[in-house]
Amino acid sequence: MILNNIDFTIIIDWILRIVQIATFIGVIIKVSFKGSGYVNNVEIQSIIPLQFDRLHDRFHFIREFNHTSNEDSTNHFLFYPKDVDIKKIEFLSLSFENKLVETKLDTVEELKNNTCLIIHTSLPGTIPNLRIRWETSLGEIGEYTFTLNGYNGNTNISSYKYKLTTKRKLMLVLGL
Missing domain, CATH: 1.20.5 (Single alpha-helices involved in coiled-coils or other helix-helix interfaces)
Known part of the structure; x- marks a missing residue:
C-alpha cells in the first residue's frame, strides 16, 4: 500500500x-492593472466674487491663482480637498499645434484639508486653455480641464476619475 x-x-x-x-x-x-476609478475627495465649484467674503467661514487659509488676460470675462473657481491633503497641484497651459500641447505654468505645494484655492480664469468657447493636475496624500492623481460645458452649463465637479501613483500601488500590495 x-x-x-x-x-x-x-x-x-x-x-x-x-x-x-x-x-x-x-x-x-x-x-x-487597475486602471482607475472615481473618488470624491476633491471638489471644484464655480463661484462669483460676492461669495469671496464668506469663504473665511469654511476655510482656514485661502490661496489664489490668476490665469486671466481679459478681466471682463473672468470666471472664478473654488478648488478644495475634502478629508485629504493635496501634495502638489500643477497648472498647465493648453494650446493646439497639430496636437494638444501642455506647458507647465505654475505649481502649488501642500493644499491642506480646510484650505482652498481660488482660480481666476476665462473659459473660452473654443479650445480649452487651462488644465489642473493634482496628487492627493492618498496617492491618487486627478486632473480637470477648465472648459465650457455645452450640455447643461454646469462646470462644477464633486468627483473625478483618478489614477494611482506607483507608491500607492505598492502600498495596496503590501496592505498598508
Whole structure:
C-alpha cells in the first residue's frame, strides 16, 4: 500500500505554499492593472466674487491663482480637498499645434484639508486653455480641464476619475 508511506502533511504544506504564492501574484496583478476609478475627495465649484467674503467661514487659509488676460470675462473657481491633503497641484497651459500641447505654468505645494484655492480664469468657447493636475496624500492623481460645458452649463465637479501613483500601488500590495 503506497498510501501508508506518504506523509500528507508535506503535501498539504506544499499545496498551501503554492496557493499563497499564487494569491500574492494575483494581488500584484490586480493592483498593477487597475486602471482607475472615481473618488470624491476633491471638489471644484464655480463661484462669483460676492461669495469671496464668506469663504473665511469654511476655510482656514485661502490661496489664489490668476490665469486671466481679459478681466471682463473672468470666471472664478473654488478648488478644495475634502478629508485629504493635496501634495502638489500643477497648472498647465493648453494650446493646439497639430496636437494638444501642455506647458507647465505654475505649481502649488501642500493644499491642506480646510484650505482652498481660488482660480481666476476665462473659459473660452473654443479650445480649452487651462488644465489642473493634482496628487492627493492618498496617492491618487486627478486632473480637470477648465472648459465650457455645452450640455447643461454646469462646470462644477464633486468627483473625478483618478489614477494611482506607483507608491500607492505598492502600498495596496503590501496592505498598508
